[in-house]
Amino acid sequence: MHSSFPAGSPATHGRRAGRALRRPLVLPLLALCALVALPVRAEKVQEVGPPIPEQGCTRCSVQAVFAEKIRGVGATIEFMELKNGVGVLYSAEDPRNVGRVQKAAEWAKHELQAIAEDPDDYRLCSYCKATMAVFSKVDREVVRTSQGAIFLMRSDDPEAVRAVKTLMSKSQQKKDRPPAPSR
Numbered sequence: 031m032h033s034s035f036p037a038g039s040p041a042t043h044g045r046r047a048g049r050a051l052r053r054p055l056v057l058p059l060l061a062l063c064a065l066v067a068l069p070v071r072a073e074k075v076q077e078v079g080p081p082i083p084e085q086g087c088t089r090c091s092v093q094a095v096f097a098e099k100i101r102g103v104g105a106t107i108e109f110m111e112l113k114n115g116v117g118v119l120y121s122a123e124d125p126r127n128v129g130r131v132q133k134a135a136e137w138a139k140h141e142l143q144a145i146a147e148d149p150d151d152y153r154l155c156s157y158c159k160a161t162m163a164v165f166s167k168v169d170r171e172v173v174r175t176s177q178g179a180i181f182l183m184r185s186d187d188p189e190a191v192r193a194v195k196t197l198m199s200k201s202q203q204k205k206d207r208p209p210a211p212s213r
Contacts (some may be wrong), residue, residue, distance in 0.1 A: 031073055040086075045069050045194050046107045070206055078128045081128075085156055086153055086155070087153060087154050087155035088140070088145060088152040088153050088154060089145050089152070089154055089155075089158040090140060090155055090158060092138060092141040092145070093138075095138075096134055096137070096138035099134040099137075100120055100131065100134055101129070103124070103127035103130050103134075104122070104123050104124065104130060105120045105121060105123070105127070105178060106120075106121050107119065107120055107121075107122070107201075108178075109194065109198050109201065109202060111198070112182070112184060113169070114184045114185060114186065114191055115182065115183045115184035115185055115190075115191055115194050115195070116182075116183050116184075116194050116195060116197070117180050117181065117182045117183075117197075118180065118181045118182075118183075119175070119178065119179075119180050120134075120135055120178040120179050120180075120181065121175075121177040121178040122177060122178050123194075125177075127158070128176070128177060128178055131178035131179055132172070132174050132178060132179045135172045135178075135179035135181050136172045136179070138181070139170045139171070139172045139181065142170060143170050145162075146162070146165060146166040146168070146170075147166070149162045149166070156158060161193070164187075164189055164190050165190070165193065167185050167186075167187040167189075167190040168183050168184070168185045168190050168193075169182075169183070169184065169185060171184075171186050183197075208213065
């Protein structure tokens with residue numbers, strides 16, 4: 031398997047990236063998520079992370095590439111507050127793009143999980159280093175839907191749950207701002 035990054039880009043480096051992509055994906059019961067999820071708001075996809083994603087940072091690069099992939103297919107985003115985290119529903123307006131949304135979400139999940147499991151194997155900016163202790167406690171899952179995917183971020187750690195809910199809140203606040211320009 032190979033990464034979707036161009037050869038030599040920061041996110042292709044790291045000993046564990048290849049192994050992380052081969053791990054089986056465990057899918058939770060979608061019905062259970064629907065019972066505990068509270069839809070918050072649907073909007074166009076925006077980037078979330080440090081104020082200005084830093085070039086050379088693997089995590090920033092993964093998030094920027096993921097946002098670009100989702101934005102490129104014209105997907106919408108809906109946030110769902112969960113008891114122990116958040117769910118982000120990415121929906122493709124064009125049924126032909128559903129697979130692209132699903133693949134992009136699974137790719138981002140694997141890359142972010144690999145970084146969280148062994149951050150010393152990756153180049154990280156000061157923001158990503160500072161938040162890694164909290165975000166490494168977040169379990170990430172992707173559930174495929176008929177219109178796209180749900181990206182679940184959950185944790186048993188109260189600080190990590192607060193962090194992902196703050197991330198969701200900041201994402202919602204950015205809805206009125208235009209998306210960041212492509213790199």
